[in-house]
Amino acid sequence: MSNNPIVKGKLVCVALNDSEQFNAMQAEFAEAPYKGAPTQPVLYFKPHNTWSTDGAVVEWADGADSMVVGASLAVVFGKECCRVSQAEALDYVEGYTLVHDFSLVEQNYYRPDIKGKCLDTSAPIGAAVVAVEDPQALTVVTSVNGTVVNETPVSQLVRGVAELISTISYIMTLQPGDVIAVGFPGQRAPVAKGDKVCSVIAGVTELNNTLGE
Amino acid sequence: MKHARVLFNGSELDVTVEDSFAETGLLKSKTDGQLINETDVTWLSPIKEPGTIFALGLNYADHAAELAFEPPKEPLVFLKGANTLTGHKQNAYRPDNIKFQHYECELVAVIGKEGKNIAREDAMDYIAGYTVCNDFAIRDYLENYYRPNLRVKSRDSLCPIGPWLIDKDDVGDISNLKLTTHVNGELTQEGTTADIIFDVPFLVEYLSKIMTLKPGDMIATGTPKGLKDMQPGDTVVCEIEKVGALVTNIVSEQEFYGDKY
Known part of the structure; x- marks a missing residue:
């Protein structure tokens, strides 16, 4: 089923977890349709048709004028993880890697964004899965065509790993081979056809993709 | 033909359901043709390698009205994790400290062939068959972010599915199938697929315009009106004419998780 050697079951992504974005949106959260800030992590799936790899060419969405990318630190589970405390949570992690979430521009967060988020090949995962002592100390840096567009310390997330x-x-x-992408920058970076996107966690791993034509 | 998956003597087994099943309870092993009685197996989800699980919200006009929503102009699609799937006659749990958990009896179309940009008139070529699911919801957990959110709709065991996958041609026309739900023997939900707003061919066309559909992907097509709260000890039967009757036992969170509670 999987087009990626790392993710085997489900890829769960966390939206609205960048504290800068979360704080900036407080007034909007109070209005319809949200009528209140989220009290729980805002989660979405990237289904199996979206999974691709380091080096993959990511398909340009049919008929889309624009697309965006965000990168996230991703947790890869090594054993079954059911109802665990925060104190023991990291014991279930096999290692850490990167996820690129290519999508249409995020218009709003009210309904599941199937059209925006479920595009074929739009979730490259990789390159390597690496054990890390303290994931909160990591920073994800994303460049488009060599220019840094986002720099997101994991410590900046509303909710930590x-x-x-x-x-x-x-x-x-969560089962072995399930993956959680813990948080993306609130300001997703615009990308164009043919762009090269590179995300790096220093000393851990790097993920490179190219947008299709 | 009806295809099921069961646990028998500790192993997963693919079986077919004998025509005499209603009287005899007999299943036939696809491996060696052995006849097995239903009483000796544990039913599993009939989809061996579940792909993407699509589900529809507010896809029956009467149900949308019941929830005080305008019928949607575009399908309200959400995704569910495979952790939600469990088989016929298995346990599903009611979380602690909630006020309202309800069943949702739904016709599920299972994709049998990979496709992208499938036209409505070709859509049925991509369907392998049908099954029944009970897409439970916990209304206490609804929040207005990616609603219905995963906390409501992606919980362990809360999408029982089965008992079997029945071949498309054995069902034929799906545009007017009767759906019923019984709780502890009492009829609590009654409807017909004739009230579906976005039908299976529409949904195949709509989804495949966005993404490639693959074998094992499932589309749960929504539920008619008739919501009722569930409690541990309840037995729920979701039945769809010509497809099957799916039985689920509701247990407490503690009973469900046991040592992991």
């Missing part, structure tokens, strides 16, 4: 693993593990049992 251990908290997310714990919370999500009470909703759904």
Whole structure:
């Protein structure tokens, strides 16, 4: 089923987890249709048709005028993880890697964004899965055609890695080969056909993709 | 033909359902033709390698009205994790400290062939068959972010599916199938697929315009009106004419998770 050697079951992504974006949107959260800030992590799936790899050419969405990309630190599970505490959460992690979430521009967060987020090949995962002592100390840096467009310290996320693993593990049992992308920059970077996107976590891994024509 | 997957003597087994099943409870192993009685198996989800699970919200006009929503102008599609799937006659749990958990009896179309940009008139060529699911919802957990959010719709065990996958041609026309739900023997939900707003060919065309559909992907087509709260100890039967009747037992969170609770 999987087009990627790392993710085997599900790829869960966390939206609205960049504290800069989260704080900037407070007034909007109070209005319709949201009528209140989220009290829980805002989650979405990237389904299996979206999974691709380091080096993959990401398809340009049919008929789209514009696309954006965000990169996230991703947690790869090494063992079954069901209802775990924050204190023990990291024990279930095999290692860490990167996810690129290519999508249409995020218009709003009210309804599941199937049209925007479920595009074929739009979720490259990789390149390597690496054990890390403290994932909160990592920073994800993304460049488009060599120019840095985002620099997101994991410590800037509203909810950290251990908290997310714990919370999500009470909703759904995570299996070996399941992946959580813990948070994307609030300002997704615009991309154009043929662009080269590179994300790096220093000393951990790097993920390179090219937009199709 | 009806295809099921069961646990028998500790192993997963692909079986077909004998024509005499209603009287005899007999299943036939696809491996060696052995006849097995239903009483000796544990039913599993009939989809061996579940792909993307699409589900529809507010896809019956009467249900949308029941929830005080305008019928949608475009399908309200959400995705579910495979952790939600469980088989016929298995347990599903009611979370602690909630007020309202309801069943949703739904016709599920299972994709049998890969395709992208499938035209409506070709859509049925891409369907392998049908099954029934019970797409439980916990209304207490609804939030207005990617609603219905994963906390409502992607919980362990809360999408029982089965009992079997029935071949498309054995069902024929799906545009007016009766759906019923019984809780502890009492009829609580009644409807017909004739009230579906976005039908299976429409949904195949719509989704395949966005993304490639693959074998094992499933489309749960929504539920008619008739919501009722569930409690541990309840038995729920979701039945769709010509497809099957799916039985689920509701247990407490503690009973479901046991040592992991």
